[in-house]
Amino acid sequence: MSLRSALLTLLSSGPSTGYDIAKNFHSSVGFLWHAPDSQIYPELKKMQAEELLTGYPVPWGSKGATKTEYAITDAGIAYLREWYAKPVAYRPERSEVRLRSAYFEFASDDEARRCLKDHLEHHQQVVDDVQFQIEELHDGSSAIHQSRLAQYPAGEHSKITQFKVFAYEGILQQARAEITWATQGLALLDTFEPTEH
Numbered sequence: 001m002s003l004r005s006a007l008l009t010l011l012s013s014g015p016s017t018g019y020d021i022a023k024n025f026h027s028s029v030g031f032l033w034h035a036p037d038s039q040i041y042p043e044l045k046k047m048q049a050e051e052l053l054t055g056y057p058v059p060w061g062s063k064g065a066t067k068t069e070y071a072i073t074d075a076g077i078a079y080l081r082e083w084y085a086k087p088v089a090y091r092p093e094r095s096e097v098r099l100r101s102a103y104f105e106f107a108s109d110d111e112a113r114r115c116l117k118d119h120l121e122h123h124q125q126v127v128d129d130v131q132f133q134i135e136e137l138h139d140g141s142s143a144i145h146q147s148r149l150a151q152y153p154a155g156e157h158s159k160i161t162q163f164k165v166f167a168y169e170g171i172l173q174q175a176r177a178e179i180t181w182a183t184q185g186l187a188l189l190d191t192f193e194p195t196e197h
Helices: 004-010 016-024 037-049 074-085 096-102 111-141 143-149 153-188
Strands: 053-059 066-072
Touching: 004 016, 004 037, 004 066, 004 074, 016 037, 016 066, 037 053, 096 111, 111 153, 143 153
Parallel strands: none
Antiparallel strands: 053 066
16 A cells, blocks of 8 residues: 555545645544655645646635645546555565564663553554544544545445444554553563663
């Protein structure tokens, strides 16, 4: 998956300004594909140049100011369909926390414990955030999701919603597994005599 695909999936729910795209990206598809704003805005411009999106000025604030609103084009939809037709490209794992934990002999016990506690706390926040997204999908309070559903027949709404939840539940399961792993590491540290460096 690429940032381009992630942005196109977001825009397939309806037109949006660059600011709103970035904001909604981080609170929805961003849980599945991370990217900073510094990558999002240039990619929107590239996709507009390649006619995967259209961009047009809309009023903003006062004094005749405008901002750009983007909408997916037929070419953008075709790009998404082609992307879905390709197999997933799996990449080798890169995990700094596991690399560090494999070589805790270079760390004090306090440093090792801090590393694992930070990992645990990070993934607990992921669990909290993703559970909130799932609740919004279930109770219908996600404006982006409601906009997406409005484009499809009512008979397809349940399937669309359930697969969104399914994707987020995959993130939940991963985060909970990371919490379990970090908790086991902390317990393992407690089985050894304290060491300092």
